[in-house]
Amino acid sequence: MRRILVTLLVCFIANTFYAQELGDSKFGKGILNYTTKDSSFSVKFAPRIQFRSISNWDYNGEKFEDINQSFLIRRARLKFDGFAYSPKLHYKIELGIANRDIAGANQFNRNSPRIILDAFITWNFHENFLLLAGQAKLPGNIERVISSANLQLTDRSILNASFNLDRDVGLQLHHFDQLGDTFIMREKIAISQGEGRNVTEGNLGGLEYTGRVEFLPLGAFENDAEYVESDLERQEDPKLMLGVTYDYNDDAVKTRSNLGSYMFLDNGELYMTNITTVFVDAMFKYQGFSMFAEYADRNADAPVALIQGETDNTSGDIVLTGKAFNVQAGYLFQNNWEIAGRFTSNDYEEISEKLDEKMYTIGVNKYIVGHKLKIQSDINYATKNGVANNIYWTSGFELHF
Secondary structure, three states: OHHHHHHHHHHHHHHHHHHOOOOOOOOOOOOEEEEOOOOOEEEEEOOEEEEEEEEEEEEOOOOEOOOEEEEEEEEEEEEEEEEEOEEEEEEEEEEEOOHHHHOOOOHHHOOOOOOEEEEEEEEEEEOOEEEEEEEEEOOOOHHHHOOHHHOOOOOOOHHHHHHOOOEEEEEEEEEEEEEOOOEEEEEEEEEEOOOOOOOOOOOOOOOEEEEEEEEEOOOOOHHHHHHOOOOOOOOOOOEEEEEEEEEEEEEEOEEEEOEEEEOEOOOOOEOOEEEEEEEEEEEEEEOOEEEEEEEEEEEEOOOEEEOOOOOOOEEEEEOOOEEEEEEEEEEEOOOOEEEEEEEEEEEEOHHHOOOOEEEEEEEEEEEEEOEOEEEEEEEEEEEEOOEEEEEEEEEEEEEEO
């Protein structure tokens, strides 16, 4: 599969270079930017990689143990986007080729690598209305929707790790209203399969329904920077976005709505229950200072996988329910060095059988070409039920053509 992918990629690049003259594009704008002479379609190809070095010290109840050191390619992506036939019809294809990108083979995706991240089209069919069809991120918490290329710290928070909504296959409808001189309101709704990305064996439970409303009372962020961490644009005026998301996964079959592991009964059948997730979040930026906060709440109608009518015939699969809060802030100096900090608290319901978590993070970044070329480093201190769990230090770089 990888050989075929690489061969197609090489052929595409060779053909594109043959078909176009040398352009004046610069670093960070994609390796290839091509538009046909008749403007019937365009394509931009922009690969990226993330390298990470991780040093970890686990706490054994009495002291921190010796260092555990590792290196990894956290992400390796191939991204294609542009328009087809009309500038109103856009497309995006993003492929993941790092181990952590493709992991998750199971009987519901024919035991194949999960290479496809995004594969969708968007159609601006009328004024401020946009229809999306395909596999894409659901309109969930702001931290998840922000690209991993545009993070202020080396990775997302433990709130996102336990409570986020992931990519899924389905339809989305986006709309925005301009209310007065500056006030903007956006509405996003989605109907999706409910099992996450790359599922090939049909709809396993019910459908998933997601709705999100965003309010920008101080007007639009410069260069749509509300979905970029850090204030690289150095917003001249204060900018604020407030968002609320409601998600209902009917007959969900995974422990974290459309994420996590599949839930099975003792008889081998999939267990299904209705899962509700709510997010409230905010993003603020002003002259180099940035801050965002988010709250998550997940519950399920029947979180324990039990055969109906029985009380003790459980497979051990349980929906991860609870609440979480995350706040993150940073300041970007004129020399493009940045300091940032984050606090996250995950409080799980007792039935989840998981210890409450807290994490404290301090980071330092150097932006060479914005988020396209940067060096990052942060140190994290984590606790479980108020007791030290581990300390880990992460550093690395992002290279995004």
